[in-house]
Amino acid sequence: MALLIQKYGGSSIPSLARIKAVAQRIAAAHHAGHDVVVVMSAMGGTTDQLLAQAQDITAAPLPRELDALLATGEQVSNALTAMALHDLGAEACSLTGWQAGILTSRDHGSADIIDVCPHRVRDALDHGVIPLVAGFQGLEPGDADVTTFGRGGSDTTAVALAAALKADACEIYTDVAGVYTADPKVVPEARPLACLTHQHMREMAASGAKVLALPSVEYARRHGVALHVRSSYDDSPGTVVSDTSSEAAYPQQGPSVIAVTHNPHSAKIALPGPLGPAPATLTVRRPASASARRSTPLSYASHTGYGDSFHDECTATASLVGSGLHAHPETAATLRRAMERAGIPFTLLTVTDTRITVVCHHAVLTDTVRALHKAFLTHMPEPAVPRRSSRLALRS
Template sequence: MALLVQKYGGSSIPSLDRIKAVAERIAAAHHAGHDVVVVMSAMGGTTDQLLTDAQNITAAPPPRELDALLATGEQASNALTSMALSALGVEACSFTGWQAGILTSHAHGSADIIDVRPYRVRSALDRGVIPLVTGFQGLIYGGADVTTLGRGGSDTTAVALAAALKADACEIYTDVSGVYTADPKVVPEARLLACLTHQHMHEMAAGGAKVLALSSVEYAQKHSVTLHVRSSYNHCPGTIVSDEFFDVTYAQQSPTVIAITHNPHSTKITLPGRPEPAPPPLHATTATGRSTLRSSPPRAGHRDVPCDEYTATASLIGSGLCAHPETLATLRRTLTHAAIPFTPMTMTDTRITLMCPPSYLADAVRALHKAFLAHTPQPQLPRHNRQLTLQP
């Protein structure tokens, strides 16, 4: 049987009834003979409420104290899930991130995982106990203060534990059935992707897909961790993210474009004053990027950086995009025909990103999906990998 790390996001546990349902799923995997490690996010809405509480106290809460506060959300859901498992007759034990050996950098609110020493987790598994670990948090390496990993940090906690424990797979449970060819809320006809490479998943996360945190995909890619994105509300097979069997799969089907992603909150930054005659490049970034630019020492010609706060981006994700000029031609023709204003921004073999006004973004995503993916077959798992994790 397999060693599985299962992560449950806040959307999977918005209530006590859902915590009980998640406990039943965990127990089912345990009874099926799997060794299971569980990583829990805070219950839906908890982190936002804690942030609001802190800001109602002070507009600038000390970062150390804010981390100490936010860490309590995952601790509560973790302990409650352990209790729910015990009520089902399954022995379980909850651990905080630091008790589980998650060691991080010093950056409160956005710490990076430096090392994972899961001795107590391994010991619990050896005793037949299900260890539950709080996601999103750890302990400063060489220090004694709690840190948090930023939004999506529970994904990264789960992947890091899977890598350290050499798990067979890391199952990311959410409120959708897997990774789709586009956001189903924007494109109702979007299709579930059975499988993706780490690189394609990385490009999708970087392009705005919210199903997995970018940092978790980067960690999984670096440590060759197989990811399995699934719904905690059904038993749909979900999406496998792995590089183990894709050389053959993609060589056979070679889809030029496999998904359309979007980000409504990007920002266009123009860097003027370059001495060369070529026009300055445009870059998309987040609010973090804007604050970094504005706080950096001024460079010659870059004293004032104009930022357009109302730029959105859409991306084509695929393979060999630079080798197929017709891809960019189809993109231009599609958006021009739909009267959608846009500016091409970046183009690589695996991602083409364009900018457009936010009011046109949904129409752009739908038009591109129809042009590139309406009749394109998607990669399927080879027959011998379709029961990769054996999870019921």
């Protein structure tokens, strides 16, 4: 039998009824003979509610106290799921991140995991108990302060535990049937992908895909952890993210576009050249744009001869993700024709081997994503499903 890490996101547990349903899935895996470690996110909407309460108290909550507050959301869902498992006849034990041995840097709100010492988790498994670990949180060992990892941090908790415990599978449960060729809420005809490399998943997460948090993908890549993204609402096969299983699915015979991603929260900053033509352009996430506007003229423009910067917060980005994109200029040419046919003005921002990104007005972002998906992915053949290792096949 196998050691499974199962992580459940907030969209999987928006209610007590869903917590009971998730508990049944966990108990079924345990009763089948598997050792199961569970990582829980806060119930859907809880983190936003806690943030709103903090803002009602003060416009500038202390980062240390904000972490102490936000960490409670995962602890609530964790304890409730343990209660539901006990009610199903399965022994379970809820643990905070620090009780599970998650040690972090001292960066409140954006801490990095520096070590995992899962002694209590192993002890629970040795006694036939299901350990449930509150995601998104850890302990800074110097001051013994609670820290959190930022949005999506429970994904990173799951990956870190999978690496430390040498788990047979790390399953990330959400409300969709895997990683799609585009956000299905934007492109209804988008379809789930059977498999991805860590690099492709990293590019997707970095350019706006929300199904996996970027730090968790980077951690998984560094530590060789294969991920299995699945729906907690059904038994669909989901998406395997693994560098050992995807090469056969996407043979390199030219450029390959596998997905379209988008980020509606971008602000464009343009730096006019010293002689006036063709400004240099960069984008930042919109919440950071004010600080970027302050720092850019000092740290960049004043040292290069560029003039004053200007910004546009009504912009967004859309990206093609794939392989061999830089070496085949026809891909960018096809993108240009698709945008022109749709009548959408845009700026070509970056072209790399694995990603092409364009900047467009926020109002036409949906049209942009749909136009690019139609041009590159509507008739894309289904990738061959690779042979999975016996470890990943356990939950197929």
